[in-house]
Amino acid sequence: MNLQSGAYNRITLMPxxxxxxxxxxxxxxxxxxxxxxxxxxxxVLEHEDFSRSPTHPKxxxxxxxxxxxxxxxxxxxxxxxxxxxxxxxxxx
Numbered sequence: 001m002n003l004q005s006g007a008y009n010r011i012t013l014m015p016x017x018x019x020x021x022x023x024x025x026x027x028x029x030x031x032x033x034x035x036x037x038x039x040x041x042x043x044v045l046e047h048e049d050f051s052r053s054p055t056h057p058k059x060x061x062x063x064x065x066x067x068x069x070x071x072x073x074x075x076x077x078x079x080x081x082x083x084x085x086x087x088x089x090x091x092x
Contacts, residue, residue: 021050064091 024041027033033041067084070076076084 017050021045021048060091064088067091 024045027041028038028045067088070084071081071088
């Protein structure tokens with residue numbers, strides 16, 4: 001079984017590798033999953049690195065929007081609001 005091709009390579013394209021790993025772990029403990037599928041899940045978990053960052057960068061507009069929202073959120077500390085202002089100035 002080549003763990004570097006096919007379905008295994010798609011793992012690196014997933015936005016949240018932790019969720020993918022969680023799905024494989026759940027399959028291993030699900031009584032409704034076949035032994036073959038459980039073995040497959042075990043193989044994937046043993047051979048893949050799920051700690052990788054997402055391959056898609058964050059949308060800069062969404063990042064800026066989050067910092068702008070923090071400026072107007074009454075539950076955000078003044079220190080965090082100041083940090084948000086600094087980041088927004090750097091993004092301009």
